[in-house]
Amino acid sequence: MDLSxxxxxxxxxxxxxRFAFSRKKMAHAGGNVNRIAPENTQQELKDVLNSIPLAQQSRCLYIHIPFCRVRCTYCNFFQYAxxxxxxxxxxxxxxxEIRFKASQPWTQSTSFRAVYVGGGTPTDISAAQIKQLGDAIRAYFPLTPDCEITLEGRINRFSDEKFESALEGGFNRFSFGIQSFDTHVRRSAKRLDDGDVAMKRIQEMVAYDAAPIVIDLLFGLPYQTVEIWQKDLEGYLESGAHGVDLxxxxxxxxxxxxxxxxxxxxxxxxxxxxxxxxxETGxxxxxxxxxxxxxxxxxxHDNRERSIYNSLAKTTADVLPLGAGAGGAIGDLQMMQHRKMEDYIAAIDAExxxxxMLMRSSPLREIHAHIKSAFDRGVxxxxxLNTLAGKPLYEALMPxxxxxxxxxxxxxxxxxxxLTLAGEFWNVTLSQNVIRAMMESQHPSGKAHVA
Incomplete structure (x- = not known):
């Protein structure tokens, strides 16, 4: 590694x-992956999902709902209006797809610890569909007794009827992208409700005392001054939400x-x-x-919020994907499902x-995942690290x-x-740089590519 x-x-x-690096990196997989030939994709997936793994590990379910009423100005995930x-x-x-994948031996071989319904905007589906989805998850998939089942969405048009249908369907955690409680900041980002409406709706759902309500706050948005950011943080406490992502x-x-x-x-x-x-303020x-x-x-805010899916998804836990645009991993296979609606529906109809796109991950996948997860925790x-590597990797990285x-x-x-406070801010950059240093140490040219 070049320490200069x-x-x-x-x-x-x-x-x-503020100045350790020029800009913050986006998180990515890390490590080399080998793309499996398209003509072999179906057989590879059939083989793994029709088998029972010898060694079971933690697993999650991810379901993607790729619809939004409006595309937020900062969003890279918008698919369909x-x-x-x-x-x-x-x-x-x-x-x-739920019935198809749930029926396979791999799926039934052990319980899922967490389910995450994301998007897009899952709360844009109807109240009846929300309940039907929750009922299907619990009916078809083996779940641990304490399985965390999260419904993500926005407060806009998420009525009491939808919330109560979700609770009846077994959803036991809710995550809402508030981003800011300031009306001007929200409107400039194409959020659909004023800040006081967002605040009132979160407080109403918290008052049910039925499930943890978690919110996202985003900092750095246009018009979001340091003073507004401070008020957004205070808004989190005022809302009574059980947890917050900054x-x-x-x-x-x-x-x-x-x-x-x-x-x-x-x-x-x-x-x-x-x-x-x-x-730092946050x-x-x-x-x-x-x-x-x-x-x-x-x-x-309290012990009710556990964030199981978010923690496991950063490790080598298996993530079974469902829905158009969903990504996941089973063992050393990484996959991304069709984003194009007609291609997704055609594949499902054809069973x-x-x-x-199916890829086989690097043999170092487990080490890379551990590094990213550790840096996300800050320690x-x-x-x-040495136990996973089977050698004194920590000492090799000491310089x-x-x-x-x-x-x-x-x-x-x-x-x-x-990690110091600065390291916490740059944690993705640091974790990617550890992986980069590992890769370069195996390539004398020093030009190893971190995918």
């Missing part, structure tokens, strides 16, 4: 929180927000140093108000796996860790590498 490379070790600066006829056709195909706006070219900025319709979002300061706020930290970006254990410590990104505490 600032993209690897960061800059030596008095303010590593909500329409009743299209949703109905899709939901019928989704129920077929995410920073990641710049991605080609999204509506960038076009609107270029056209002068929106001011520039916050730059990286400003977002770093907002992250961390300090949560500590001041004694919120329990579950990861570098997620806090719980085929709706997977156009890397020497013993756990990189010492350089990070010198640059204020980590602390070396006995057998543990602990």
């Amino acid at each position: 490379d600032v993209s690897l070790v960061g800059s030596a600066t008095p303010d590593p929180l 909500s329409s009743k006829s299209l949703i109905d056709s899709y939901f019928e195909a989704l129920m077929k 995410y920073q706006l990641i710049d991605m070219q080609g999204l509506p927000m960038h076009r609107m900025v270029e056209q002068g319709k929106l001011p520039h979002p916050a730059d990286t140093p400003t977002k770093a300061g907002m992250f 961390v300090n706020f949560m500590a001041k108000h004694h919120q329990r930290r579950l990861s570098v970006n997620h806090w719980a 085929q796996y709706p997977v156009p 890397l254990s020497r013993l756990k 990189l860790f010492e350089a990070w410590q010198s640059n204020g990104l980590v602390r070396l505490e006995g057998d543990y590498l602990v």
Whole structure:
């Protein structure tokens, strides 16, 4: 590894929180993957799903609902505008896929610890469909007694009827993308309700006292000043929500927000140093108000919020995907399902796996996943890393860790590498750089590609 490379070790600066790296990296898989020939995809999936694994490991279920009434300006996940006829056709195909995959030996061989229904906007489906989906999950899949079943969505048009239908269907956790309680910030991002409406709706659902209600807050949005961000944090406490994720706006070219900025319709979002300061404000706020930290970006108000799916999905847990655009992994197979609606429905009608892209992950997949999960928690254990690697990998990486410590990104505490506040902000960059250093150590050219 080249310890003179600032993209690897960061800059030596008095303010590593804001200036250690030029920009924050997006999370990605890490490690080389081999694409399986399309003509072999169906047989590969049939083989794995019709077998019972010798060694069972934690598993989750991910169900994708790819509809939104409006595309938010910062969103990279928009697929289809909500329409009743299209949703109905899709939901019928989704129920077929649920029955098809649930009937297979692999699926029935052990229980699922967490289920996540994401999107898109899952709450755009009808109250009857929400209940039907929840009933199907519980009827067809083996679930642990304490299985966390999350419904993601937005508060817009999520009526009491829909909420109660979800509870009747067995959903026991709800996650809402509030992003900001400030009306101007929300409207500029194409959120559909004013801030006071969002606040009132969250409080109403919390008052049911029936399931944990978790919200996302996004920092760095256009018009979102540091003062507004402080009020957003205070809004979390006022809402009574059981947990909160604090995410920073990641710049991605080609999204509506960038076009609107270029056209002068929106001011520039916050730059990286400003977002770093907002992250610091958020961390300090949560500590001041004694919120329990579950990861570098997620806090719980009480023990009701567990965030099981989000924790497991960052490990080597199996994730069985269902629905158009859903991604998942079973053993060393990684897959992405058809995003195009007609291709997805055609595959389901033909009783085929709706997977156009199947990949076999690197033999180092488990180590890479452990590194990303550890950095997401903020602590890397020497013993756990070396045990997984089967060799003293922690010691081999020590020059990189010492350089990070010198640059204020980590602390070396006995057998543990602990992220500082700056390291927590740059945690994705650091975890990807560990994987990069591992890969480069195996390639004398130093040009290993981290996929």
